[in-house]
Amino acid sequence: MERFNLKVFRRFWAIAKAYWFGEDKWKARGLLLLIVLLLLGYTGLSVLLNTQRGELISALSAQSESRFWKTVGVFLGILVLYAPLLAGYTFLRDRLGLAWRRWLTDSFIERYFQKRAFYNINQFNLDIDNPDQRIAEDVRSFTQESLALALVAVESVLSIIAFSGVLWGISRELVLFLVIYAVAGTVLTIGVFGQPLVKLNFEQLKKEANFRFSLVRVRENAEAIAFYQGEKQESEQIKSRFIAAFDNYKKLLSWELALNGLTNFYEFIPFVLPAIVVAPGVFNGEVEVGKVSEAQGAFIRVFFSLNVIVARLQSLTAFGAGIDRLYDFSEAIGGLESTNLKSAKLEKSEASNDSEELPILAASLAIEAEEKETEELKVTDLADSPTILITAAPTLSLDNLTLQTPNYQRTLIENLSLTLDQEASLLVMGPSGCGKSSLMRAIAGLWRSGTGTILRPNIQDLLFLPQKPYMVLGNLRAQMLYPYPNAQVTDEQLTAVLQQVNLPDLAERYDKGFDTLEEWSDVLSLGEQQRLSFARVLIHQPAYTILDEATSALDRTNEEQLYRHLSEAKAAYISVGHRESLEQHHRSLLRLAEDHTWQLSSL
Numbered sequence: 123m124e125r126f127n128l129k130v131f132r133r134f135w136a137i138a139k140a141y142w143f144g145e146d147k148w149k150a151r152g153l154l155l156l157i158v159l160l161l162l163g164y165t166g167l168s169v170l171l172n173t174q175r176g177e178l179i180s181a182l183s184a185q186s187e188s189r190f191w192k193t194v195g196v197f198l199g200i201l202v203l204y205a206p207l208l209a210g211y212t213f214l215r216d217r218l219g220l221a222w223r224r225w226l227t228d229s230f231i232e233r234y235f236q237k238r239a240f241y242n243i244n245q246f247n248l249d250i251d252n253p254d255q256r257i258a259e260d261v262r263s264f265t266q267e268s269l270a271l272a273l274v275a276v277e278s279v280l281s282i283i284a285f286s287g288v289l290w291g292i293s294r295e296l297v298l299f300l301v302i303y304a305v306a307g308t309v310l311t312i313g314v315f316g317q318p319l320v321k322l323n324f325e326q327l328k329k330e331a332n333f334r335f336s337l338v339r340v341r342e343n344a345e346a347i348a349f350y351q352g353e354k355q356e357s358e359q360i361k362s363r364f365i366a367a368f369d370n371y372k373k374l375l376s377w378e379l380a381l382n383g384l385t386n387f388y389e390f391i392p393f394v395l396p397a398i399v400v401a402p403g404v405f406n407g408e409v410e411v412g413k414v415s416e417a418q419g420a421f422i423r424v425f426f427s428l429n430v431i432v433a434r435l436q437s438l439t440a441f442g443a444g445i446d447r448l449y450d451f452s453e454a455i456g457g458l459e460s461t462n463l464k465s466a467k468l469e470k471s472e473a474s475n476d477s478e479e480l481p482i483l484a485a486s487l488a489i490e491a492e493e494k495e496t497e498e499l500k501v502t503d504l505a506d507s508p509t510i511l512i513t514a515a516p517t518l519s520l521d522n523l524t525l526q527t528p529n530y531q532r533t534l535i536e537n538l539s540l541t542l543d544q545e546a547s548l549l550v551m552g553p554s555g556c557g558k559s560s561l562m563r564a565i566a567g568l569w570r571s572g573t574g575t576i577l578r579p580n581i582q583d584l585l586f587l588p589q590k591p592y593m594v595l596g597n598l599r600a601q602m603l604y605p606y607p608n609a610q611v612t613d614e615q616l617t618a619v620l621q622q623v624n625l626p627d628l629a630e631r632y633d634k635g636f637d638t639l640e641e642w643s644d645v646l647s648l649g650e651q652q653r654l655s656f657a658r659v660l661i662h663q664p665a666y667t668i669l670d671e672a673t674s675a676l677d678r679t680n681e682e683q684l685y686r687h688l689s690e691a692k693a694a695y696i697s698v699g700h701r702e703s704l705e706q707h708h709r710s711l712l713r714l715a716e717d718h719t720w721q722l723s724s725l
Contacts, residue, residue, distance in 0.1 A: 133449040138268065141225055153218045160211040161273065165280040167204040174200065209382040215273055216266075216375055223265040224368055228361065230257050233455045235357045241348040241568060244341055246528050247454050254337030256451045258330070263444045315381050322374040329367035336360050336595060348568055349586030349668075352594070352605035359595060509570045515577035518542045518565070518666055518694065523574035525557060525564050530571055534560050536718040538574075544665060547689070548696045549704055549725070552714035558698045561714075562586065562670050565696075578666075585664035589671035591655035593642040598629060601642055602657050611661055619660050622687050623653040624680055648675040656684045660691070667695040678703055 142150055174197040181190035234240050234253065243250050250256075340347060340356055347356055507530050510523065519541040525534045534557030542548055550558050563569040565576060566586055578584065594604045602616055603609050613636055620628050628650075632638035646654065652675050659667050667688065673681040685707035688695055697704055705711065705725055713721045 130445055134268065134445050137226075137264065137445070137448060137452060140229070141222055144225075146221075146225055150218065150222065153214060153221075157211060157214050157218065157273065158276065160207055160214065161277055161280065164204070164208050164211055165277065167200055167207065168281075170200050171197065171204060205383055209379055212382050213375060213379045215269060216378075219266040219269045220368070220371060220375070222269065223262055224364075226261050226265060227257060227364060230261060230452070230455075231357055231360055231364075233452075235353040236455075238348050238353065238568065239455050240340055240353075241344040243454055244344045245568075250451055250454045253451060254334055254341055256447055257337055258334040260444045260448045260451075264448055267444070314384075315377065318377055319374070319381070322370065322377060325370050326367065326374060329363070329370050333360070333363045333367050336363050339595065343592050345563075345568070346588050346590065346592030347605075349562075349566055349588050349670075350592060350605040351581055352592070355594070355605055355607055507571065508573045510564060510572045511575045512567055512570075513575060513577050514580065516579060517544060517577070518579070519577040521575040521577065523564070523572065523576065525560060525569070525572045527560075528569060528571050533572075533718050535714060535720060538720055540712065540722055542666070542694050542696070544694050545692055546694045546710065547708040548710045548712055549708035550696065550698045550712045550714065551700065553716055556714040556716050558714060559670050562668050562696070562698060565668060583665040584668060585659055585662060585666075586668045587652075587655045587659065587670065587672040589674055590648070591651040591672075593646070593651060593654075597634075597637050597639050598632070598642075599636040601654060602636075602661060604658060606662060609662065615661075616657075619657045622660055622683075623657045624683060625650060625653055625657070628654075649677075649680070652676055653680065653684065656687075660687060663691060663693060665693060667693065669695060669697040669699075671699055672697070673699070673701075673704075682707070 141147070174193055177193045178190065178197065181193050234257065240253070243253060337360060340360070347353065510525070520538050523538040524536050525538075526532060527534065538561075540548075550561065552558055560569060564572070565578065566584070567581065592604070594600055596604075596607075599613075599616065600607055602619065603611065616636060617629065620626055629635045629638075632640070642654075643651065652672055655672065673684065676684070681701075681703065685704075689707065697708060708725055711723050711725050713723070715721075
């Protein structure tokens with residue numbers, strides 16, 4: 123129980139209170155109150171059922187037929203209320219857990235894609251492993267397990283209070299009858315509910331796996347998505363996959379509601395039917411039956427109520443570990459949000475974009491100073507280090523830029539200044555490790571460690587083509603329109619663009635044309651993917667195109683053709699590359715050196 127200390131409970135409440143005190147608080151609290159009322163009614167009816175069981179045995183022992191049949195009627199009357207009440211309690215408990223999970227998942231997804239936290243965590247905060255699993259699995263476990271544990275604790279207390287005064291006794295069971303009853307009930311349950319539940323559970327596993335896979339893709343392609351500014355599209359796609367799992371689980375809950383109603387009724391019938399079977403023998407005096415103690419049911423309830431901690435020890439410790447993982451992840455996002463807000467104050471031109479309030483969950487994660495650990499202090503130190511200023515301007519310029527690695531332990535470029543007009547073309551060359559790709563990251567705003575100023579147009583007016591293009595989950599049309607899927611482009615225009623990038627038959631390879639769904643990173647070669655990424659440039663026509671080894675997998679002919687189209691578009695572009703053949707497609711050359719120096723020359 124080491125994990126379940128005061129610190130764990132504080133971390134649990136830091137995450138949980140955002141939902142219970144947020145915009146959905148009254149709906150959540152109302153549903154929780156209804157669940158507690160059902161739990162109270164369920165416990166009270168359990169006591170009445172247990173009492174009637176004793177009354178049945180007493181009636182049999184007294185050989186009072188009228189008393190016996192009256193007790194049977196009362197018992198069945200209570201059971202008619204008890205079975206749907208217990209099923210409704212279970213259904214509403216799971217439904218509340220599902221609603222809580224949906225809210226918390228949406229909150230984490232929104233914050234995960236804000237300020238490119240998905241990129242920064244995967245690049246600079248390696249202690250936060252598997253963010254996808256934390257959002258998909260740990261959130262599910264947190265909401266469902268915490269709610270179940272809380273209600274189990276309440277139920278245990280109520281059961282102990284209700285049953286602790288009842289004496290415990292033992293009675294024989296009709297083994298043959300119970301075996302026949304159990305077999306018949308099992309066959310009936312499997313026959314009615316087996317196939318639908320198997321299908322729904324299979325679909326749920328599949329949809330949950332699809333949801334997790336889409337999150338894994340973001341982690342594996344974080345840099346490419348960040349270059350494309352595809353945060354919004356990725357966020358919406360992940361949410362749509364979650365909604366598919368959400369809707370399937372609602373259907374599963376409906377079937378489980380019916381199943382629970384049947385099984386609850388089925389599980390308590392044996393308390394009355396054995397007495398009915400032996401009743402004629404008792405009334406005739408042929409069978410001697412001792413008084414069946416009411417304490418039998420009470421003992422079981424009290425025992426399991428007192429034993430709940432031991433019985434759930436393993437799940438409690440796993441739940442505590444899950445709280446730690448989810449809290450650390452949420453705190454990491456909160457730390458990034460705070461750092462970004464600080465940077466925004468320095469960037470007056472972008473202040474309007476940074477004025478949104480933080481979500482309630484982020485605000486609730488403030489903790490005492492004594493809980494700060496070494497890694498948190500390191501993050502604070504880095505936040506106080508010098509930061510490159512990014513300012514809005516009609517043209518791209520670098521003013522006295524010194525670029526360092528994110529941990530500030532290595533300087534890559536010193537005092538770089540240049541200006542690129544709206545029809546400029548710049549080639550960046552140099553040995554590996556000198557900072558060519560890092561310079562592109564700085565222009566994109568992904569790396570901010572260093573000094574100086576980057577003046578650039580709005581980020582939506584820049585389009586970055588990494589060496590390994592990002593192939594979005596979607597059809598061919600979505601691939602070409604990424605990262606702006608709502609662009610008004612006709613199929614005829616898309617066909618013309620494919621011809622320009624030397625992929626004239628790509629849509630014709632498949633029966634559904636531009637509506638074809640494939641795993642494009644698998645079915646297309648790297649060269650075809652690079653040409654397809656060039657198609658995005660020709661479609662969206664950004665003010666500046668940044669190409670980081672974007673033609674490395676292409677032959678000279680295709681490379682020349684793509685750059686010709688790029689040049690005819692009369693838009694500025696910057697290329698990072700090693701091939702000397704690239705020089706003929708650019709007007710200027712920036713050569714970086716390993717000693718942090720640079721040289722700008724005309725081609």
